[in-house]
Amino acid sequence: MNIFTTVLSGNIDQLAAITAKHEHILLATDQNVSSLDQVQALINQLQQDCAQLTVIDNLPAEPRDEDVQNLIAQLPQSISLVVGVGGGSVLDVSKLIAVLGVEADNAQRTEKFQQLLAGETPVQRTELLLIPTTAGTGAEATPNAIVAIPSRATKVGIISPVMLPDYVLLAPELTTSMPAHITASTSIDALCHLIECFTACISNPVGDNYAMIGMQKFFANIDKVMTAPQDMQVRLNLLWASYYGGASISHSGTHLVHALSYPLGGKYRIPHGLANSLLLLPVMKFICEPCQEKLAQVYDLLPQSDKSLPSLNKAHALVDYLESLVVELGLPTKLNAIGIDASQLPELAANAMEVKRLINHSPVPVTEQDVLNMYQSICE
Missing domain, CATH: 1.20.1090.10 (Dehydroquinate synthase-like - alpha domain)
Known part of the structure; x- marks a missing residue:
């Protein structure tokens, strides 16, 4: 986990130097973004670069606490790099996945998530690359993950410098859709x-x-x-x-x-x-x-x-x-x-x-x- 974020601007081709060194990459996105030709090209590249790739492409907009809880069941046992591709909601959830991914199993991940909602500050995560597809939230540059709590009619912010990513790619072609x-x-x-x-x-x-x-x-x-x-x-x-x-x-x-x-x-x-x-x-x-x-x-x-x-x-x-x-x-x-x-x-x-x-x-x-x-x- 780096102290500083490395920001790249350009196209996805330059990511090979980052992704090729990882054993198990998890790519998190939503179904609209995953259908883009550029994202499919990224998925194909990752499949060639790493031994194992898991794609979760059903991340919701405006994520609720229950959405994140349901997502935990989809996480693989080991993750060496989380790649979040999408708008602010996807990037926020990707940060949470990176934090939860260091826990040993899904039971511990569930417990950790509840602790985070209660105000505990994250102290570690797995390596993290964020690629925004909207020019708006700036979530790739914040230490925040925002989760909606419908039962309280509000949102909560889980905040820690630990959630700043290791890498950010600003790829304008991903915003044209x-x-x-x-x-x-x-x-x-x-x-x-x-x-x-x-x-x-x-x-x-x-x-x-x-x-x-x-x-x-x-x-x-x-x-x-x-x-x-x-x-x-x-x-x-x-x-x-x-x-x-x-x-x-x-x-x-x-x-x-x-x-x-x-x-x-x-x-x-x-x-x-x-x-x-x-x-x-x-x-x-x-x-x-x-x-x-x-x-x-x-x-x-x-x-x-x-x-x-x-x-x-x-x-x-x-x-x-x-x-x-x-x-x-x-x-x-x-x-x-x-x-x-x-x-x-x-x-x-x-x-x-x-x-x-x-x-x-x-x-x-x-x-x-x-x-x-x-x-x-x-x-x-």
């Missing part, structure tokens, strides 16, 4: 990571530096990826923006957008990027004035920014830009569009306030009424 609406929502997820970490009360110069680099790449490429979806350089730039978002999380942390989105994913299984795209605007409006200096710095990264404006005007102009961006990307702007009505909002607000790990990162004090108001602002 995404439908436009998935490209849009996952990209907004990346932006949420970057801007939340930059404005969190625990922000710091290291995380801020990653966030600024990532946001610059995001703003320069988000329009292009929608008009030129086959441009590999644009795709790679957004993968790097996503990676820097994950790196920002590793040094800082998200706050209100993610805290408010967790109940939507935890209970209603709303896709994470979609939930974040809905909540970005109400949260940015809530923190606009108190965070005007930092939001002004973000505004200055926009290709068409007016750097002569005062800070508060820049902050409001940024919020206006984000509002128009969500609309231009064709993403919903109201909770009603995803089946959530006003009667559900008090429960959502109460559950969001229980996500203390993220609520505590808020740059301004926040009450349950504040959270309820934010939900109500996007519910007709």
